[in-house]
Amino acid sequence: MEIENLVKMANDIGNFFSSEPDHETAVAGVYEHLRKFWDPRMRRAVIQHLGRGGEGLDPLAREAIAKLSAEA
Template sequence: MSPDKMRYQANQIATFFASQPEDEQVEGVADHINKFWDPRMRAKLFEMADESTEGFKPTLVAALQKINRPGQFGSVG
């Protein structure tokens, strides 16, 4: 998947959860990505975010702290 498409897809998830109560938005984004994105997609997301979070919605940037980073000790998947 191209970086632009991945950024778009991740931001779409953040946009969806923007309709939820504020205290549930970040958790919802992280939970969705943890459940439905395979480890390769999450690894690419972190590769992009580690380089720059420019273009990512703030909710997505906040959710990165709760998304399981593939290969990280103690993470699942």
């Protein structure tokens, strides 16, 4: 899967959770979704993308991916 698609999907998930009034709960929601529903290869690819600067990732997606990265 191309990184542009993964970035778009991560941002879409972040947009879904952005209406959550508590920021930490929103980050946790994105994180949990990525952890539960994304294939490990998808998670690795987006973590690597973040490590290279994370071009195109919205702030909420960035934070959740950074949390995934810290776990990996």
